[in-house]
Amino acid sequence: xxxxxxxxxxxxxxxxxxxHDSLMAVAESLDLTFTEVADWxxxxxxxxxxIDLIPAYALVGRNLALAxxxxxxxxxxxxxxxxxxxxxxxxxxxxxxxxxxxxxVNQALAAGGLHYEPGSVHVKHLLEIITEDVGFExxxxxxxxxxxxxxxAPYYGCLIVRxxxxxxxxxxxxxxxxxxxxxxxxxxxxDFPAKAQCCGGxxxxxxxxxxxxxxxxxxxxxxxxxxxxxxxxxxxxQLNLDAYQDAVNxxxxxxxxxxxxxxxxxxxxxxxxxxxxxxxGQELVDxxxxxANIQVKPLKPVKRKRPSKTELPMPPKLQEVxxxxxxx
Amino acid sequence: xxxxxxxxxxxxxxxNIAGTVDVEELTAxxxxxxxxxxxxxxxxxxxxCSSLGQDLIAKDIKEDALTxxxxxxxxxxxxxxxxxxxxxxxxxNPYLCELVSIREQVSWVHTDKAAATAKAKAVISGxxxxxxxxxxxxxxxxxxxxxxxxxxxGIAGIQAAMEIADSGFHVYLVEREPSIGGHMAQFDxxxxxxxxxxxxxxxxxxxxxxxxxITLLTYSEVEQVDGYVGNFNVxxxxxxxxxxxxxxxxxxxxxxxxxxxxxxxxxxxxxxYRKAIxxxxxxxxxxxxxxxxxxxxxxxxxxxxxxxxxxxxGAIDFEQEDQILELNVGxxxxxxxxxxxxxxxxxxxxxxxxxxxFTSLEFERLTNAAGPTNGNIVLRDGExxxxxxxxxxxxxxxxxxxxxxxxxxxxxxxxxxxxxxxERTGAEVFNFYIDMRTAYKEYDEFYxxxxxxxxxxxxxxxxxxxDVSNTPEExxxxxxxxxxxxxxxxxxxxxxxxxxxxxxxxxxxSDEVAHQFGISCSVNGWFxxxxxxxxxxxxxxxxxxxxxxxxxxxxIPSTVTxxxxxxxxxLGRIQQKEMALExxxxxxxxxxCSGCRICNNLCPYTAIVxxxxxxxxxxxxxxxxxxxxxxxxxxxxxxxxxxxxxxxxMAQLHGLLMLNIMEPVVS
Numbered sequence: 001x002x003x004x005x006x007x008x009x010x011x012x013x014x015x016x017x018x019x020h021d022s023l024m025a026v027a028e029s030l031d032l033t034f035t036e037v038a039d040w041x042x043x044x045x046x047x048x049x050x051i052d053l054i055p056a057y058a059l060v061g062r063n064l065a066l067a068x069x070x071x072x073x074x075x076x077x078x079x080x081x082x083x084x085x086x087x088x089x090x091x092x093x094x095x096x097x098x099x100x101x102x103x104x105v106n107q108a109l110a111a112g113g114l115h116y117e118p119g120s121v122h123v124k125h126l127l128e129i130i131t132e133d134v135g136f137e138x139x140x141x142x143x144x145x146x147x148x149x150x151x152x153a154p155y156y157g158c159l160i161v162r163x164x165x166x167x168x169x170x171x172x173x174x175x176x177x178x179x180x181x182x183x184x185x186x187x188x189x190x191d192f193p194a195k196a197q198c199c200g201g202x203x204x205x206x207x208x209x210x211x212x213x214x215x216x217x218x219x220x221x222x223x224x225x226x227x228x229x230x231x232x233x234x235x236x237x238q239l240n241l242d243a244y245q246d247a248v249n250x251x252x253x254x255x256x257x258x259x260x261x262x263x264x265x266x267x268x269x270x271x272x273x274x275x276x277x278x279x280x281g282q283e284l285v286d287x288x289x290x291x292a293n294i295q296v297k298p299l300k301p302v303k304r305k306r307p308s309k310t311e312l313p314m315p316p317k318l319q320e321v322x323x324x325x326x327x328x
Numbered sequence: 329x330x331x332x333x334x335x336x337x338x339x340x341x342x343x344n345i346a347g348t349v350d351v352e353e354l355t356a357x358x359x360x361x362x363x364x365x366x367x368x369x370x371x372x373x374x375x376x377c378s379s380l381g382q383d384l385i386a387k388d389i390k391e392d393a394l395t396x397x398x399x400x401x402x403x404x405x406x407x408x409x410x411x412x413x414x415x416x417x418x419x420x421n422p423y424l425c426e427l428v429s430i431r432e433q434v435s436w437v438h439t440d441k442a443a444a445t446a447k448a449k450a451v452i453s454g455x456x457x458x459x460x461x462x463x464x465x466x467x468x469x470x471x472x473x474x475x476x477x478x479x480x481x482g483i484a485g486i487q488a489a490m491e492i493a494d495s496g497f498h499v500y501l502v503e504r505e506p507s508i509g510g511h512m513a514q515f516d517x518x519x520x521x522x523x524x525x526x527x528x529x530x531x532x533x534x535x536x537x538x539x540x541x542i543t544l545l546t547y548s549e550v551e552q553v554d555g556y557v558g559n560f561n562v563x564x565x566x567x568x569x570x571x572x573x574x575x576x577x578x579x580x581x582x583x584x585x586x587x588x589x590x591x592x593x594x595x596x597x598x599x600x601y602r603k604a605i606x607x608x609x610x611x612x613x614x615x616x617x618x619x620x621x622x623x624x625x626x627x628x629x630x631x632x633x634x635x636x637x638x639x640x641x642g643a644i645d646f647e648q649e650d651q652i653l654e655l656n657v658g659x660x661x662x663x664x665x666x667x668x669x670x671x672x673x674x675x676x677x678x679x680x681x682x683x684x685x686f687t688s689l690e691f692e693r694l695t696n697a698a699g700p701t702n703g704n705i706v707l708r709d710g711e712x713x714x715x716x717x718x719x720x721x722x723x724x725x726x727x728x729x730x731x732x733x734x735x736x737x738x739x740x741x742x743x744x745x746x747x748x749x750x751e752r753t754g755a756e757v758f759n760f761y762i763d764m765r766t767a768y769k770e771y772d773e774f775y776x777x778x779x780x781x782x783x784x785x786x787x788x789x790x791x792x793x794x795d796v797s798n799t800p801e802e803x804x805x806x807x808x809x810x811x812x813x814x815x816x817x818x819x820x821x822x823x824x825x826x827x828x829x830x831x832x833x834x835x836x837x838s839d840e841v842a843h844q845f846g847i848s849c850s851v852n853g854w855f856x857x858x859x860x861x862x863x864x865x866x867x868x869x870x871x872x873x874x875x876x877x878x879x880x881x882x883x884i885p886s887t888v889t890x891x892x893x894x895x896x897x898x899l900g901r902i903q904q905k906e907m908a909l910e911x912x913x914x915x916x917x918x919x920x921c922s923g924c925r926i927c928n929n930l931c932p933y934t935a936i937v938x939x940x941x942x943x944x945x946x947x948x949x950x951x952x953x954x955x956x957x958x959x960x961x962x963x964x965x966x967x968x969x970x971x972x973x974x975x976x977x978m979a980q981l982h983g984l985l986m987l988n989i990m991e992p993v994v995s
Binding site: 171172173174193194197213217221308309310311312313314315316317 | 591598599600601672675676678679680681683687700701706708709710711792794795796798
């Protein structure tokens with residue numbers, strides 16, 4: 001049994017409630033306990049830092065300070081939302097780097113009777129915990145109903161892999177941890193080159209054309225590569241790709257209807273939870289037709305066509321891209 | 329102790345020292361304040377290292393009967409030998425001269441003239457106290473074995489071996505691969521003249537193979553190196569090739585008949601295949617194939633033997649074993665070359681994921697008439713000629729994530745590629761560069777030629793190569809996303825093929841090799857030369873020389889130059905027949921040695937052995953390099969370093985702290 005401090009973030013209480021419910025169910029199957037940080041506040045999302053630096057960092061600093069204060073036995077802090085994860089990680093990183101910032105932020109925290117020592121809370125994304133702390137073997141053991149035949153495009157978004165702070169857990173350009181995780185639960189993983197591109201974030205509110213362009217690129221890339229479902233790890237990504245599909249179709253004259261599910265919903269289905277328990281059906285683009293593709297038996301492996309006589313060999317795949325990234 | 333008669337000489341080094349240190353005051357001070365320590369003459373001069381400066385010292389030694397000399401000038405690395413020789417020529421034992429640095433350690437690192445002058449006084453004071461304790465030393469002499477070991481059979485090693493062998497001295501050339509030739513043998517054309525690499529390289533390879541003074545040891549690796557300059561003992565493992573070279577005619581029927589084909593990651597850079605029994609390429613030297621036991625069907629299953637069945641000469645010998653050879657050589661040249669940066673690590677460029685992204689070495693094979701496509705520039709399908717090609721410079725170079733340095737050859741290599749693509753396919757070619765670096769004879773002319781051929785040059789660091797398309801024009805293309813810094817705009821350029829000009833990196837095992845030969849690697853992993861400008865092919869270890877890319881990235885002309893230079897240095901040593909060694913050595917005082925052997929394993933030069941009969945440690949003076957490790961480690965103070973005795977070091981500290989001035993030492 002591993003215990004983590006849990007920072008849900010605002011989205012998981014509202015539009016991403018299914019993310020919260022499904023991750024809690026999955027956590028139980030994987031012997032994880034998530035203890036919510038008491039009295040947490042908003043992380044400031046992606047905008048506040050560009051508006052007023054000190055209050056923005058103080059906002060995140062308060063969450064870190066609370067987590068540190070309530071942190072029994074030095075457990076890590078898990079954030080399932082990529083924006084929350086990055087804000088917590090970034091604040092911790094820059095507070096440690098800049099004594100001046102640290103002093104001002106702690107001055108603000110002191111007004112609330114709090115103090116935060118940079119580096120004292122280890123922030124992790126939910127995906128990192130499941131792929132690294134739990135590990136694929138344990139996930140495989142929890143699978144009761146493999147998602148055979150379901151073609152998944154694993155979508156990482158831009159916030160959990162970049163920038164590369166110390167200890168960032170996957171490749172910054174072409175991450176692979178969720179690919180392996182989805183294969184572990186029996187699903188087919190399609191090639192999805194756009195997997196670490198931006199979903200547009202709040203550009204939907206500021207400059208819709210820019211956001212639609214980014215969302216269109218992602219949807220098109222996943223569909224072009226034959227995906228049934230896009231697996232998301234961030235409420236913002238899920239919302240943009242799900243809620244703006246109609247707008248994209250109107251704007252580009254396309255006809256996308258690809259469901260966007262949280263990766264925890266897919267894990268939960270594989271672990272034997274019912275569709276209703278996993279909140280399936282609450283998404284705007286209904287996932288049920290796609291989930292009907294799930295087979296009882298694994299698909300027959302597609303026979304690789306014999307390379308033509310003239311074809312030149314490809315370089316072998318790099319097994320562990322991260323291990324060769326020099327420590328900075 | 330009888331009072332020594334000491335001369336102090338302060339160098340201005342033009343304005344190098346005089347600009348920051350008040351040399352007149354310093355000289356006057358030394359003559360006055362250190363008179364009670366034996367300073368009888370103190371002079372300053374514009375350039376002490378000039379012959380006039382040296383004459384000043386010589387004259388004083390003779391006329392003033394000096395017994396010690398202190399020169400305050402540059403680092404001993406630069407001119408210690410100069411001033412020692414000047415003293416020796418004037419009849420003084422050269423080891424009674426001490427050079428103290430007031431340039432590298434004073435004037436170059438300070439700006440406050442008064443403080444710098446005060447520090448220079450302390451440095452001189454330290455030198456004076458130290459030199460009092462110097463003893464006359466006689467250099468040792470070791471004979472030089474005229475045979476030479478060259479490690480690495482690329483163009484650097486080939487050049488070095490040839491120069492030495494042509495002078496009539498024996499060379500052992502050790503090469504890891506089955507053939508010599510190195511990276512140059514993989515190329516089709518060489519910049520900027522575009523002459524054929526094979527045409528200029530293979531005659532040299534053939535000469536190496538047939539040279540009466542060269543023992544060629546391919547498919548071999550150095551396992552151990554013992555000894556010292558003039559007398560190295562080298563252990564070489566000659567890997568079993570399972571082919572008897574006395575019988576093999578090099579007919580290559582075995583290669584044709586071998587049923588096992590594998591990707592060749594070395595010579596073909598992964599772009600082509602070879603058999604389990606193979607020669608790296610048809611013009612291989614030596615011409616004998618080797619069996620790659622890891623991929624051979626017979627070694628795997630005990631069946632097949634196709635090669636043996638078809639070998640009319642009966643040269644296949646599955647029972648052959650590795651051979652261990654012991655070589656005695658006087659000097660060693662390391663020409664071990666480079667590895668190509670693994671471009672898969674730059675994940676944003678898609679190498680390994682996107683089929684039509686190629687590395688520079690793959691592209692060399694693609695253009696080579698003897699390569700997998702017979703020189704046709706085609707996409708990974710082996711058939712389609714690209715209509716547009718992007719060449720990305722500085723992949724893994726000038727990049728803080730990987731290598732900070734410039735790999736030197738990539739700009740010119742990329743220009744060569746651009747020219748070849750244009751010439752052979754007529755495709756549109758885009759070069760993506762950060763800075764163009766074409767500084768060498770006729771290099772910039774080649775750049776201008778390629779410019780005039782209509783190749784596009786876009787300045788900026790490519791952000792990514794992607795197959796995610798935005799527009800119909802980008803469908804099924806590789807899109808290069810870049811900030812064009814000359815127009816200040818983001819651009820997306822769709823192409824059919826991308827070539828990554830990947831960095832040159834030190835060999836993956838360069839650290840181990842450096843350790844084996846007792847030399848050092850730089851932070852980046854390249855072998856360190858003795859002096860970056862004035863001694864680029866020697867190392868800090870006597871008798872070990874370096875040449876070619878093992879010392880740092882370089883093109884073929886520079887590599888050949890270094891190969892020849894290293895050979896010239898070795899030939900110079902051989903001609904001397906024997907060589908004087910610095911008498912700076914550690915010595916064991918047997919009466920004090922407790923026989924604890926702590927020093928035995930610490931010595932980086934394995935110069936210390938234990939005398940079982942006397943139960944004391946003994947230092948081999950010829951092996952000892954005077955590093956002082958054992959001196960510091962000895963718990964009984966039984967080891968002293970000549971020229972670095974405790975007495976000398978303590979005296980110098982005493983002087984540096986000006987204790988000799990404040991409370992005159994009673995000696």
